[in-house]
Amino acid sequence: KNVLHWFRSKDIRMQDNRGLYAASRKALEGKGKGSLLGLYVHSPKDLEWHGASPARVDFMLESLRLLKEELESKNIPLAIVTAEERKDVVPTVLEFVRKWDVSHVFADMEYEVDELRRDISVAEKAKEAGWGFEVLHDQTVVQPGTLRTGNGGPHKVFTPYHKDWLGETREKSELLELVPEPEGNGEEARGEFKELFGGEIPSLPSSKTFASDEERSRLRKLWPAGHAAGLQRCEDFLQNKVSSYATHRSEPAKDNSSRLSPYFATGTLSVREALHAARKHNAGKHFHEGDKGIDSWVREIVFREFYRHTLVSLPHDSMNLPHNLKFDFVEWEEDEEGWRKWCEGRTGVPFVDAGMRQLNCEKWMHNRCRMNVSSYLSGNLLIDYRKGERYFAENLIDFDLSNNTQGWEPSYTIFNPVVQAEKCDKEGEFIRKWVPELAGLKGKEVFDPFHRLGREEFEELGYPEPHVDFRESSLRAKERYKRDLAEA
Numbered sequence: 264k265n266v267l268h269w270f271r272s273k274d275i276r277m278q279d280n281r282g283l284y285a286a287s288r289k290a291l292e293g294k295g296k297g298s299l300l301g302l303y304v305h306s307p308k309d310l311e312w313h314g315a316s317p318a319r320v321d322f323m324l325e326s327l328r329l330l331k332e333e334l335e336s337k338n339i340p341l342a343i344v345t346a347e348e349r350k351d352v353v354p355t356v357l358e359f360v361r362k363w364d365v366s367h368v369f370a371d372m373e374y375e376v377d378e379l380r381r382d383i384s385v386a387e388k389a390k391e392a393g394w395g396f397e398v399l400h401d402q403t404v405v406q407p408g409t410l411r412t413g414n415g416g417p418h419k420v421f422t423p424y425h426k427d428w429l430g431e432t433r434e435k436s437e438l439l440e441l442v443p444e445p446e447g448n449g450e451e452a453r454g455e456f457k458e459l460f461g462g463e464i465p466s467l468p469s470s471k472t473f474a475s476d477e478e479r480s481r482l483r484k485l486w487p488a489g490h491a492a493g494l495q496r497c498e499d500f501l502q503n504k505v506s507s508y509a510t511h512r513s514e515p516a517k518d519n520s521s522r523l524s525p526y527f528a529t530g531t532l533s534v535r536e537a538l539h540a541a542r543k544h545n546a547g548k549h550f551h552e553g554d555k556g557i558d559s560w561v562r563e564i565v566f567r568e569f570y571r572h573t574l575v576s577l578p579h580d581s582m583n584l585p586h587n588l589k590f591d592f593v594e595w596e597e598d599e600e601g602w603r604k605w606c607e608g609r610t611g612v613p614f615v616d617a618g619m620r621q622l623n624c625e626k627w628m629h630n631r632c633r634m635n636v637s638s639y640l641s642g643n644l645l646i647d648y649r650k651g652e653r654y655f656a657e658n659l660i661d662f663d664l665s666n667n668t669q670g671w672e673p674s675y676t677i678f679n680p681v682v683q684a685e686k687c688d689k690e691g692e693f694i695r696k697w698v699p700e701l702a703g704l705k706g707k708e709v710f711d712p713f714h715r716l717g718r719e720e721f722e723e724l725g726y727p728e729p730h731v732d733f734r735e736s737s738l739r740a741k742e743r744y745k746r747d748l749a750e751a
């Protein structure tokens with residue numbers, strides 16, 4: 264009897280993978296009788312459903328290719344099977360289990376409602392058929408749902424969650440321990456599972472192609488796939504950038520964040536491994552007791568943990584509904600022109616446009632810009648935030664449902680993107696880089712050229728006028744929210 268680890272789209276790695284390690288241990292229990300196998304079910308329709316961008320799908324498939332090589336060097340086959348429709352995923356797993364005489368299946372937990380339902384259905388079938396199915400917590404250092412308030416309820420506010428998280432990881436240092444790589448199979452596995460070794464990696468679904476081969480190579484260079492590249496990026500960040508993270512993390516021109524989000528989103532690098540490395544760089548001290556940069560960076564990672572924790576306590580977060588359900592009753596505007604301008608980075612607001620153009624080019628956007636462009640879409644254009652959420656999914660290389668949905672949560676706070684730019688892009692460097700029409704502007708005009716230049720000078724720039732007036736549009740949104748939330 265053989266043991267299977269079923270890889271999904273958030274644990275594409277061999278290192279520090281709890282489900283894979285548990286599968287490896289199980290296979291060793293029956294040494295001489297069974298082998299460790301890997302399976303990945305590629306479902307183009309599922310990717311369609313989630314709106315995954317070509318950049319993200321390509322990154323995933325490349326990472327899978329590298330993972331397959333790593334596993335196969337240990338004689339562990341990784342079968343990559345295509346199940347066109349979402350509904351075919353479970354039958355594909357069941358068929359694999361039957362065909363390859365599998366007695367136990369392991370996997371890492373995914374917390375979204377659809378994925379939980381899928382796993383429940385596999386668990387039911389496993390029970391009927393008499394094989395084992397175990398799903399392990401692996402995406403976070405602290406298991407979602409475990410940290411509780413004094414009253415025993417789940418944390419709803421970040422600051423006390425963060426404090427408890429630091430206490431928990433300090434007290435239970437085993438939470439940060441890495442699990443070993445899986446034990447390989449004997450050479451004979453190559454013959455026995457011949458059909459599963461080698462073979463083609465699926466190509467991009469037809470709906471997810473790049474504009475050109477050059478475009479694809481450019482993005483692959485910017486975002487090299489696989490675990491080794493992720494680990495290298497993490498080390499480079501800790502060596503060269505983290506010390507300035509606390510002071511400059513909100514300044515997109517400094518580009519001093521880790522850019523590890525695509526690796527964390529696909530599990531190509533585990534957050535545990537990154538935190539392990541961070542603690543080493545912190546001279547072994549706990550995160551908040553050493554380098555300020557490390558403390559500040561880890562706080563962002565705790566945000567990621569908090570959002571997964573929230574997803575578990577409020578599952579509707581993954582069902583296209585706002586966290587605060589009252590926002591589902593807002594009457595949004597149908598502003599096609601505003602929508603198009605927002606997507607293309609031509610709203611006439613330089614900081615918003617710079618962010619959107621960075622997204623369209625790099626398939627990634629700095630966090631401060633994500634905060635501003637999302638606030639602008641729902642707060643100033645009064646366009647349904649879910650359209651923006653979807654646009655992010657369809658373009659980002661690091662799309663992560665939990666971080667994205669909660670980043671997009673609508674609220675009464677509307678950022679003033681001119682004030683934000685003056686604070687976070689003091690020299691206007693980021694704007695000049697991404698909005699070349701404004702590159703020649705020397706002073707503070709760059710933050711708001713329409714209001715700060717004479718009419719003629721402005722027209723010479725060839726840059727659009729603001730699509731809406733900031734003050735008026737902010738008031739309109741606040742009044743609309745007040746009206747519609749009160750009626751909800």
Ligand code: FAD
Pocket residue numbers: 520521522523524525527528560563564565566567570628629630631633634637655659661662663664666667668670671
């Ligand atoms: P770093 O600053 O180096 O942070 C390290 C890691 O911590 C990140 O890789 C990420 O995993 C986590 N992190 C950082 N900031 C946040 C945050 N604000 N919330 C939750 N986790 C965080 N992040 C995604 O991974 N995928 C998304 O689809 C996504 N969509 C977002 C949409 C909006 C509207 C907003 C406001 C934020 C979104 N974020 C998303 C969070 C954040 O912007 C990115 O994680 C971050 O910019 C990634 O860059 P980095 O890896 O250099 O981050």
